[in-house]
Amino acid sequence: MFLSANIASAQAITGSCTSSNNCTDITKSITFLFGKTADSSINYDAGTNKVTFGQNISQVTLSDTEFSAKKFDLGTGTMTIDFNNTANDNQRSFTLNTENIFKGNIYILAGKGNQNGGEAKNGKFTANFGKNVEGNITLTSHGNFYNAVSHKNEITFQSTASLKGNLDASAGNNTITFENGNLEGNVSASAKYSTYQVAKNTIIFKGDSNKITGNVTASAGAYVGGYGTNDITFEKGGSIGTSGSNTITASGGNNTITFNSVSSDTNEDATINANINASTTSGGGYFTNIIAFNGTGTNTINGNITAQQSKNTITFGATTTSGVQNKANSTNSITGNITASGGTNEITLNTTDSTLAINGGITSNAGTNTIKADSGTLTIGKNSSSGTSKYSITANGGGTATNTISAKTLTIDVDKIEATGNYNSINKNEITSTTNGTLKTNTITASNGKMPSENKITFDENNGSIEVGSGGISASSGKNEIKANTITINGNVTSAWGNNTINATGAIKIGSQDKKVTISNDSNAATSNAKNTITGGDGSAIYADVKLLKGNDKVSNNITLNGNSSITGDITANAGTNNISIKGTATTSTTPSPSPSTLTTSADMSALKALVGLTGNITTNGGTNNIVFENKIWAPTALGNSGTLTTNGGTTNLVLRQTSSAISTGDLVPTYNINANGGTTNIVMQGPVSVSAKINYTSSSTTNLIFASSNDGGTTSASGNKTSGTVNDDFSGSNGVTNVANGKVLGVTYQDGVRLLLASYSSSVGGETIKFVDYYGDLFKQEDGTLLTLTTKRNTSSNVDEIDVQGLAIGGIFNLEGSTTSRTYNVNLKQNSAFVGQLAIDPDKSNITLKMESGAKFVLAGTGKSTATAKLQTLDLTGIAQIDTAQVLDNTFMQTNTIINIANDGNDNFTAPNRDWFRLLEIGSSTTVQNKDTAPVATTDGLKGSNGLFMVYVNDGANQSNVTLGSQYNNEQTKTNYGSVYADRIVVHSGDKGTNYIQTILDSSTDIYSIKHAANTGTETTGNIAVATVKGTGSEQVTKFESQNSIQGFDVISAGFVTETTDATGKYTNSGGYTTYFIGSVGSKGASTANQQASAAALGSNYDLYLANMNSLNKRMGELRENANSQGAWARIFNGMQTSNFSLETKALYTTFQAGYDYAFGFSGANNYLGFALSYANSLTSSNSSIDIDGSSKGIKDVTSNAIEFAIYNAYVQDGASKATGWKNGLY
Known part of the structure; x- marks a missing residue:
């Protein structure tokens, strides 16, 4: 007999060969069966090579030392051990001991055990291998409904013994221990027929760097409801798999794999060379791979990690130190892609200051990837030697897809970061670094979704760095929220139905000097709220065109730059709103060397460039451009490809705000082009802003230029407080944020200055209504085609502005609200230039000194008493050409004379609108008129020079109960009473004794022969028509006036003046100190030649018809x-x-x-x-x-x-x- 069966106590049976250890060798397949015959027999069937034990034999031990060869060598055969037990049988135990190599397969069949009977009622297989097993081990059970859940298989590979084959378990509680050997094959755990026949494998490797060379699989097996499990522990490091073709799979089952180290002095490395998969089955279920690297060495996964409606949990470093040394530093890496398709991947680095490198892409398709290294360093993407990264971080699919990546120190280098989906999806990439983050990618894209697909990237504001390549950043029905210390974007930033929020606390770089890109918002949907919001700190540089090409009034580009930052590119709005704020520091000053108003030296050019916040042109075709410069300037035209503002429609708000200590352009005066073809253009200049503007405007445009010295600090924030020490511009677009009439632009009310309005104005020429600028504009255009050149030099310390006006200015000048400081504006109306409009200046707030060169025209225009008062501190006519009396009856704008016209609103010279309100032009200094100023005449201001032609309107039928002079009703007792008023009036309080001229424009209804003057009665007497009052009497008059002819209807008429000594209101008094000029009489000189000729031609027209017939x-x-x-x-x-x-x-x-x-x-x-x-x-x-x-x-x-x-x-x-x-x- 070749078999030895050692049975305890009375059941012991001794075979004939066991004492000599010379049993016949087993060299082929053999079966050991626990039978059901109620005896202690051992029967051998040579035909089937089967050994059957009687029912009374419950324990069997088989050792290779009892055989002749001292080993089992079955070749490719199989040793089968069939427990064949029932639920009521006592435990059946089979022990296999080998001291030498076991060659062949081992097949264990569990019987029907008792789930609640413990070991006493369930089978147990024990194996102790002293050397390798060269074959497969299968742990399974009998057919359907067999309860093998409590069957045990305990297998120990002693010393360096290894399994050179597969371990396949579909039943039993299986414990496999390798003392210092390897499993050189696959490991699987499944269920054979039901949940009562489920394999639970516990595999322990106790040696250094033990390994599994094949696949690890936990599955449902033949029964889809079963859940096989593998619990694999490497106590001193180790490895699984040898190449990327190997897998660790949980599909219908679960895998738990743990790599430990037992000594902090030993760095046991752990490696998985296999793809890790967790997926559901056709029968459903949610399954997991749990992999823990607790060692202190190098931990590596070489393979892809995939979760499909199941879960992979991978940790590097445990949360406690119990049993393992896991708090020391370790180096960890994953080389492969991480994918969640309806499933979850959780990858966590727990150890402080350890590193995890993921050299692969991360994708969530309606699943979740969570990767954390909150106390360590995480690197994702290519390594330094692998060339250009082709990896990506993607959240997509039709459900909820999330990639959450966070680390203390984070480095990401991938091709793209993308969140996209459909109208049923909620997809998001959330990437966070708390201490030091670096991100490099070619593109960041967010698009579509039930909730907008989102990329949220948050890096430490002091150390985080993000670089985006030529693919740029795009939000198409999605959302990108990006925050870091420094951000570089080498591609376009676009938004359509989506939002991009990009915030750099340090410098942001977009585009480059060699490659300018685009920041745009292209959404033409009526309901779109698409936005680009970009914030950059000191040193920011944007080389990009900022565009809103289509959309509604809700879409916007919002750019805020601070410190020494700039934008190089054009700003265009066709719709929506561009909000751009560039604020320099008030402590940095770069002053160009003194030079003329044009840039002449490279040093001047370089110095000016250092001040520049924007190099590019501004165009508004629709929507709104809001642009604020604080302690920065807009690059002028001299620097090239810059300095032109064009408004064809919509609104442009441009603010140039400087503090006196911030920057200085020295004697340089930057020049800009302003083309106001339509819409509204508002330009604010606060502080020492010296500029020259070449302005072209049309009758369909409105332009406001605000010159201010201070402001109210701006709009109160939502919290109810203004930011201390800053100006709070309001880009919300709410009603009332901009009210230019009150000096308010973008929530800031500007003070201590004036507003110049350039706007459409209509007048009458030849009986037809014309748009003034359209009709007369060509007369004033300069050689380069510019209609108006406005040059300002502002001095904050002296509160004096120098303003040169060349060309045609139509509109008005208005006071801003003031604090306590009065400001002086020295305005030079250049040769043959003209101002037409209102002069609404409060002398308590602003003083106007107007210098008129030869041929200049100053025409007051407007409707109603609110426009009827004008005050000049000085009107300087010195040096102008001698008056040409041959021209005085020509159209104002056809003359070469220097004209101050307050009579006819710019209509044909002698076509004045009928009115009973009259204009008052005051020139020079005085105390209040009410006090009947008799102070000495000042010669430093007032009316200086001679040869000016003043035009005033006369209406001898004006109703004295309604009449006003300036803004005052004649019967307002609380105000100055100027007496009877029938004409516009010029009041001169000081001057240099020049001689000037007055032309009276009589209302068409005035009977010239009825005009009389009652001597020595002043304006107190009804019918006396005063046209001018000047300080001084006789030869001491500060100026003298002479009359010039005019036209009424068809006649040339001449008004004769009489003078009387009066007070400043025209009241007769010998001690008044003023001289008032009255119209004494008016005579006709007959019809003009042109009227005579036209009348004769009209009368002869019927005679011509007679001759024709x-x-x-x-x-x-x-x-x-x-x-x-x-x-x-x-x-x-x-x-x-x-x-x-x-x-x-x-x-x-x-x-x-x-x-x-x-x-x-x-x-x-x-x-x-x-x-x-x-x-x-x-x-x-x-x-x-x-x-x-x-x-x-x-x-x-x-x-x-x-x-x-x-x-x-x-x-x-x-x-x-x-x-x-x-x-x-x-x-x-």
Whole structure:
């Protein structure tokens, strides 16, 4: 007998070979069966090579030392151990001991055990291998419904013994221990038939660097409801797999794999060279791979990690120190992609200051990836030697997809970070570094989703760094929220239906000097709230065009830069709002060397560039551009590709705000182009801002230029407090945020200054209403086509501004609210330039010194008493050309004279709107008029120079109960009473004794012959018409006025002045100290030549029609000559043109219709013709024009004439004398 069965006590049976240890060797497949015969027999069936134990034998031990060869060598055969037990059987135990190599397979069949019976009622297989097992071990059970859940298989590989084959378990509680050996094959745990036959493998490796070379699988097996489990522990490091083709799979089961180290002095490395998969089955279920690296060495996963509706949990370093040394530093890496498809991957680095490198991509498809290294260092993406990264971090799919990545120190280098989905998805990438983060990627994209797909990247504001490549950042129905210390973006930043929020507490770099990119918002949906919000600290540089090409009023680009930062690129709004704020520091000053107003040296150029916050052009075609510069400037045109602001529609708000200590451009005056073709342009200049603006504007645009010295600090924040020490600009777009009439722009009310308005203004020329700038603009354009050049030099310390105006300025000048400081504006109206509009200046807040060069025009215009007061500290006319009296009746803007016109609102010179409110122009210094100022005359201000032509309006029928002068009603007792008022008035309080001229523009209803003056009665007397009051009397008058001719209707008229000594209001008094000029009388000098010519031409037009209709009757149809006693009817039409040089040359185009009847009475040698005719004639007559002395065009535009004629005629025609008739009857 070759078998030894050692049975305890009475059941012991001793085989014949056991004592000699010389049993026959087992060399082929063999089965050991616990039988059901109630005895202690051992039966051997040679045919089947099966050994059957009687039912009374419950323990069997088999050792290779009892055999001749001292080993088991079955070749490819299998040793089967079949426990064949029932639930009521006592424990059946089989022990296999080997001291040498076991060759062959081992197949363990568990019987039907008792789940609640413990070891006493369940089978147990024990194996102790002294050397390797070269074959597979299968741990399974019998057929369906067998309860093998409590069956035990305990297998120990002693010393360095290894399993060189697979371990396949589908039943039993299986404990496999390797003292210092390896499992060189696959490990699987599954369920054979039911949950009562589920394999639970516990595999322990106790040696150094033990390994599993194959796959590890936990599955449902044949029964989809079963859950096989593998619990694998490497106590001193180790490895699983040898290549990427190996797998650790939990699909229908669970795997728990733990790598420990037992000594802090030993760094046992742990490696997984396998893909790690957790997935559900066709029968459902949620399964897990739990992998823990608790060692202190190098821990590595070389393979992909995938969770499909299941979970992978991977930890590096445990949370406690119990049993393992896990708090020491370790180096950890994952080389492979991490994917969650409806499942979850949780990867955690617990140990302080350890590192985890993930060299692969991270994808969540309706799943969750959570990767944490809150106390350590995490690196994701390519390593330094692997070249360009092709990896990505992606959250996508139709459910909820989340990638959450956080670390104390985080380094990411991937190709893209993307969150995308559909209208059923809620997808998000959330990446956080608490101490030091570095991110490098080619693109960041967020698009679509039920909730906007989101990328949220938050790095430490002191150390975090993000670099985005040429792919840029895009939010298409998604959301990107990015925060770091420094951010570099080498591609476009776009938003369409989405939001990009990019915040760099340090410098942000977008684009480069070599490659300019785009920051845009392209959403044309009516409900889109798409936004780009970009914030950068000191040293930021944006090389990008900022565009809003389409969308609604809710879409926006919001850019805030601080410190020494700048934007290089154009800013364009077609819709929505661009909000851009660039604020430099008030402690940094770079001053160019003194030079002329143009940049002439490279040093000047470099110095100016250092001050620049924006290099580019600004265009508003629709929507709004809000741009604020604080202690920075906009690069002027001299620097190239910059300095042009164009508003074609919408609104542009441009703020240039500087503190006196911030920057200085020295003598440099940057030049800008402003093209206001439509919409509204508001430009604020606060502080020592010196600029020159070339402005072109149209009748469809409105432009406001605000010159301020202070502000109110801006809008209160939502919390109710303003930020201390800063100006709080409001970019919310709420109603009332900008109210330019009150000096308020973007929530900040500007003070201590003035506002210049350039706007559409209508006037009358030749009886037609015209837009002033459209009609007269070409007269003022400079050589380069500029309509208006405005140059300002501001000095905060002296509160004096120098302003040069060249060209045409139409609109008005208005005070800003003031604090306590009065400011002086020295305005130089350049040669042949003009200002047309309101001058609403409060002298308590602002003083205007107006210097007018030769040919300049100052025209006050506006409607109502609120526009009727104008005050000038100084009106300087020194150096202007001698008045040309031959031109004084020409149109104001056709003259070369220097004109101050407060009469007719810029209409034809002598076409003034009928009004009973009159303008008051005060020039020079005085105390209040109420106090009847008699102070000495000041010569440093007031009216200086001579040869100015002042134009005033006169209406002798003005109702004195309603009349106003300036803004004051005549009967307002609380205000100064100027007496009777019938005309605009000029009041001069100081001057240098020059001689100037007044032209009176009489209302068309004024009867010039009714104008009289009551001597020595002043303005107290009704009917006295005062036109000017000047300080001083006699030869001490600060200026003298003389009268110039004007036109009323068709007549040239001349007004004669009389003077009286009055007070400043025109009240007669010998001690008043003022001289008032009254109209004494007005006379006519007859009609002007042009009116005479036009009248004569009009009167001659009917005569021309008469001449046109003189036409020979012989040309009619129906000739009756030589036809006695005959009759005929006729009709004809003819037209033509006739010119006449009488008076103005006229041209008449005429058409005539004629019809008639004739009868011829025949006589011997003669005929008598009798007939009648009816005709109708029409003509259109026009004439050349003649320019009248007032500059207006006079002539016949068109005259239509009609004529109706009826004629009866008789003609007698007799034959004439001839030789044939003997010279008889020669009566013709």
